[in-house]
Amino acid sequence: MATANLPPLDTALExxxxxxxxxxxxxxxxxxxxxxxxxxxxxGILVFLILxxxxxxxxxxxxxxxxxxxxxxLPPSAAHPxxxxxxxxxxxxxxxxxxxxxxxxxxxxxxIATSIGVVWGATSGYLGGIWDTLMMRFVDLVxxxxxxxxxxxxxxxxxxxxxxGLMILYLGLFGWTGLxxxxxxxxxxxxxxxxxxxxxAQGASNARILFKHVLPGAMxxxxxxxxxxxxxxxxxxxxxxxxxxxxxxxxxxxxNMLDSAESYxxxxxxxxxxxxxxxxxxxxxxxxxxxxxxxxxxxxxxAGMQRIG
Amino acid sequence: MTKYxxxxxxxxxxxxxxxxxxxYFIMNLAPGGxxxxxxxxxxxTQSQIAVLAKQLGLNQPWYVRYFKWLWALLxxxxxxxxxxxxxxxxxxxxxxxxxxILMVAAFLVSLCFGIPLGIYxxxxxxxxxxxxxxxxxxxxxAMPSFFFGLLLQMIFAVKLGWLPVAGMYSEFYxxxxxxxxxxxxxxxTVLGLGSLAGWSRFMRSGLLEVIRQxxxxxxxxxxxxxxxxxxxxxxxNALLPIVTIIGMDLPGFFGGAVITEEIFAWPGMGRLxxxxxxxxxxxxxxxxxxxxxxxxxLGNLLADLAYGLLDxxxxxx
Numbered sequence: 137m138a139t140a141n142l143p144p145l146d147t148a149l150e151x152x153x154x155x156x157x158x159x160x161x162x163x164x165x166x167x168x169x170x171x172x173x174x175x176x177x178x179x180g181i182l183v184f185l186i187l188x189x190x191x192x193x194x195x196x197x198x199x200x201x202x203x204x205x206x207x208x209x210l211p212p213s214a215a216h217p218x219x220x221x222x223x224x225x226x227x228x229x230x231x232x233x234x235x236x237x238x239x240x241x242x243x244x245x246x247x248i249a250t251s252i253g254v255v256w257g258a259t260s261g262y263l264g265g266i267w268d269t270l271m272m273r274f275v276d277l278v279x280x281x282x283x284x285x286x287x288x289x290x291x292x293x294x295x296x297x298x299x300x301g302l303m304i305l306y307l308g309l310f311g312w313t314g315l316x317x318x319x320x321x322x323x324x325x326x327x328x329x330x331x332x333x334x335x336x337a338q339g340a341s342n343a344r345i346l347f348k349h350v351l352p353g354a355m356x357x358x359x360x361x362x363x364x365x366x367x368x369x370x371x372x373x374x375x376x377x378x379x380x381x382x383x384x385x386x387x388x389x390x391x392n393m394l395d396s397a398e399s400y401x402x403x404x405x406x407x408x409x410x411x412x413x414x415x416x417x418x419x420x421x422x423x424x425x426x427x428x429x430x431x432x433x434x435x436x437x438x439a440g441m442q443r444i445g
Numbered sequence: 446m447t448k449y450x451x452x453x454x455x456x457x458x459x460x461x462x463x464x465x466x467x468x469y470f471i472m473n474l475a476p477g478g479x480x481x482x483x484x485x486x487x488x489x490t491q492s493q494i495a496v497l498a499k500q501l502g503l504n505q506p507w508y509v510r511y512f513k514w515l516w517a518l519l520x521x522x523x524x525x526x527x528x529x530x531x532x533x534x535x536x537x538x539x540x541x542x543x544x545x546i547l548m549v550a551a552f553l554v555s556l557c558f559g560i561p562l563g564i565y566x567x568x569x570x571x572x573x574x575x576x577x578x579x580x581x582x583x584x585x586x587a588m589p590s591f592f593f594g595l596l597l598q599m600i601f602a603v604k605l606g607w608l609p610v611a612g613m614y615s616e617f618y619x620x621x622x623x624x625x626x627x628x629x630x631x632x633x634t635v636l637g638l639g640s641l642a643g644w645s646r647f648m649r650s651g652l653l654e655v656i657r658q659x660x661x662x663x664x665x666x667x668x669x670x671x672x673x674x675x676x677x678x679x680x681x682n683a684l685l686p687i688v689t690i691i692g693m694d695l696p697g698f699f700g701g702a703v704i705t706e707e708i709f710a711w712p713g714m715g716r717l718x719x720x721x722x723x724x725x726x727x728x729x730x731x732x733x734x735x736x737x738x739x740x741x742x743l744g745n746l747l748a749d750l751a752y753g754l755l756d757x758x759x760x761x762x
Contacts (some may be wrong), residue, residue, distance in 0.1 A: 277463050280738045284700035285718070286471075289730060292722045314693075371589055375704055378591045379719065394592060401599050408599075412592035419587035428664055438647065438686055441586070442693070443639055444700040 139144060147324045149172050168432035178424030185418055198226035200233035200388040209404055218410050221393070222400065227410055230388045234411065237389040240417065241304055242370035248308025249369075250315060250362045256353070257319030262327055262346050272320065284444045286374070288381050297384040303376075307369045315361045322354035329353075356433040363426035364441040367419045372444045374415055390415045402428030450750055457742050464738045465518070469511050472731050500574030518735075524728035528721070533732045536717060541736065543613060544713035547705065548698055550629055551637035559641040560687070563648025568675055570653065579649070582642035590701050594635040594708040601631060611710035632709045636701045640694050647690050651683040658682075685756055699737050 170176060174363070188195060196217075204224035212219045219225035260271035280287075291298055310398055326332060327350055335349050376382035377391025378398075385392055390411040397407035423441055430439055483489040483497070498504055502513065517524070523533035565577045585593075602610040609628050614620040655661065656679055664674045703715035710716070714733055721729035 273463075276460060277467065280460055280464050280695040280742050281467075281734065282699035282737050282741055284696075285734050285737050288703075288722055289471060289734060290716070293471075325713055353537075367587070371587075374589050375591060375700070378589070379704065379707060381722065392591075394589070394595075398595065401595055402603055405599060408592070408595055412589065412596070416584060416588045416592065419589075420583050423583060423587055438690060438693075439645065440647075440690075443590075443697040445588075 139202070165432050169428045172424070173429035173432065174424045175428030178421035178428075179372060181417060181421040182425065183358055185235055185414075185421075186239055186360075189239060192232035192236065196226065196229040196232055197230055198223065198229035200230045201386060209400070212406065219406055221407055224398065227393075230393055231390070231410060231414055232328065233365070233388045234390045234393060235414075235418075237300060237383070237387060238370050238373065238415065239366075240300060240393075241307065241373045241389075242366040242422075244304045245307035245369040245373075246362050246365040247307065249311035249365055250358060251312075253312035253315030253361075254319050254351070256312065257316035258323050258346055258351055259321030260316070261320035262342070262350065264324075268320075272317070275316055276363070278310070279313045282306065282444075284321055284372075284375070286310055287376060287378070287444070291376065291381045298382065300383060300387065303373055303383055311365060311369065311442075313429065317355055317367075318357045318361065318437075318439070323350055326350045326353050357437050357439060360426060360430045360434050360437060360439045363422060363429050364439060367422035367426065368443065370415065370443045371419055371441075375444065446753065449753060453746055453749055454682070457746055460742055461739060464742070465515055465735065466511070468734045468738070469507075469514060471505060471734070472727050474728060475725075485683050521734050524715075526721075526726050526729050528724040528726040528729070533728045536729060537714070537732055537736060540712060540714045540717045543711065544702055544706070544715060547629070547632055547636060547713060548702055548709060550633040551640075552698065554633055554637040555640040555644055556602065558637075559644035559693075560648050560684075562641075563645035564652060564675070564680070566645065567652035567656070568651040568671075568741070575649075579646070582646050585638050585642035586646070588639075590635050590639060591704050591708055593638060594705060597631050597634060598708065611708075613712055628709075632705045632711055635708065636698070636705045639697065639701065640691075643694065644687060644690060647687055648683065651686050652679055655683045656678045680702045685752070688748055688755060692745055692752075695741060695744040695748070699741065 192200075202225070204220070207216075207220050207224040208226075209222055210216055211219040216226050216228070218231070220226055221230065256271060256275070260268045287306055290306055290310075294302065323346075332345060332349050335345050338349070373382060373389065374391030374394065377389060378395045380395065382391055382395075383389050385396070393411040394408060394415075397404070397411070400407050419441075426439075426441065430437060483494055502510060505513075514524075521534060523537070525532055528535060529536075562578060566578050569575050598610060601608045608630055609615060613628050614624050615628075618624055635712060652675070658673070661674060661679055664678045665671070669678075697717075702713065703718065705711065706715035708711045714736065717729060718733040720726070721733065
């Protein structure tokens with residue numbers, strides 16, 4: 137890279153506008169973010185839920201999967217605070233281990249979707265011309281299908297029930313299009329800015345200009361969309377479980393718990409209420425955080441959680 | 446405007462064409478193809494399968510089959526269900542209106558309740574109603590629709606017995622509009638709740654932002670009534686982002702319809718699609734995928750046109 141040969145004066149051009157104030161910009165962000173008390177509550181709830189699911193083996197003596205036919209459909213008791221399900225498994229233990237699956241699916245599918253969305257949108261906006269047209273027409277095409285129809289067809293083609301990894305991959309592969317449009321429009325407006333022109337005049341490569349100078353300025357909506365993306369994926373995964381085309385039935389996930397409890401809705405409503413409320417609370421908590429992130433980083437955007445069902 | 450509308454419609458045609466290619470391609474990824482169900486049947490020999498493949502034209506290259514399929518599609522021949530043997534177009538014809546009834550009902554409910562509730566929340570900012578409603582709408586938006594559906598079913602149909610548990614018409618009474626409406630209430634609530642909550646929140650924040658603008662202060666300074674300032678001057682501009690949000694939420698309506706139909710045994714496209722997935726009934730799957738995409742393209746087109754009508758700043762050409 138040419139940077140090493142540059143006179144000191146010009147290095148200021150190499151630092152991008154998002155980072156130039158360093159710590160103080162984070163303080164500014166935190167001040168705006170923490171104004172939302174509900175977001176702090178949401179963050180607290182999320183940390184609690186994630187810790188509980190990580191340390192599930194230490195917190196509960198029960199297995200989330202091994203059936204115990206001597207203890208089927210027990211009401212809540214000291215030994216089983218939320219009772220047991222139709223196969224005698226402790227509901228609380230299944231909720232804790234289920235959190236691992238739900239958060240993992242939500243988080244990693246968001247990583248995939250966000251990476252594709254950012255790279256696709258940035259490349260399209262930066263290259264412009266025929267590439268831009270082609271890449272965005274492709275996005276139009278993918279977005280012409282309701283996501284759930286595509287997901288169901290693809291899940292069904294690869295054998296009705298998916299592993300956690302496959303579910304993450306599919307949710308990621310079908311969840312990036314909206315973000316790519318946002319990133320593209322950000323990059324389009326940034327790439328003609330003077331500091332970008334300056335970098336180009338210094339002979340920086342396209343990739344360097346794009347990733348070092350343009351993208352950092354375009355990241356605000358990305359963080360917001362990533363937060364909502366986690367929530368959307370968690371809901372989508374639960375919906376697919378419920379429809380019978382989600383994760384393999386033996387995997388303890390909140391959606392699978394709801395699916396298998398459907399026939400006990402009248403006799404044992406707790407089997408439905410427990411996972412249903414936990415997933416609602418988790419999604420609400422993420423959305424609180426997402427709302428505050430949007431306010432702090434990108435107040436004018438209309439970004440929000442996309443529901444596929 | 447007419448010219449813009451026509452232009453947007455013409456732009457949709459290549460998109461529809463690509464949609465047919467993608468649909469065809471995805472369905473051809475199916476392992477073993479349409480005859481795979483015979484592969485493990487001891488009564489069907491390999492040579493019989495070969496004869497069937499030849500009869501169905503499966504030995505031709507994919508692009509030949511694609512254009513033949515597209516040609517037939519354009520002439521109303523959508524093939525036959527592998528499962529029931531009925532013409533696909535007939536199955537769709539029976540199911541699509543039911544789904545449209547459900548979707549339009551839910552759409553109207555979300556719009557007719559969500560927008561006024563959002564306006565009321567905004568004009569009564571920081572009131573008890575505003576806080577309660579904002580808080581509840583967060584939960585409504587985040588709740589999985591099938592969880593909400595199961596709860597409603599349990600409370601209003603099973604425990605209280607006020608409304609039918611499932612279906613579109615009763616088995617005991619002759620079909621009537623009244624019966625249809627009774628059966629519509631719960632599915633419509635489930636399908637509409639999420640968007641009602643989302644749209645009212647956007648309406649609220651959009652209106653609050655507009656109310657702070659200078660021209661609203663001017664209108665108030667002129668001595669116009671608060672009510673007419675909000676409804677005439679502010680609302681029209683605050684509605685603009687809502688139209689975008691509504692367009693963005695359309696795919697959610699399709700997913701919601703699949704889930705809602707599954708919970709309430711509503712005889713629509715969603716359930717047809719789910720059973721076609723279970724039966725490996727590829728012609729029906731293809732048709733459902735195509736119809737849903739076509740409806741989504743149409744919905745986005747309508748949202749674009751509505752945006753154009755509401756926003757005079759948009760230039761046609």
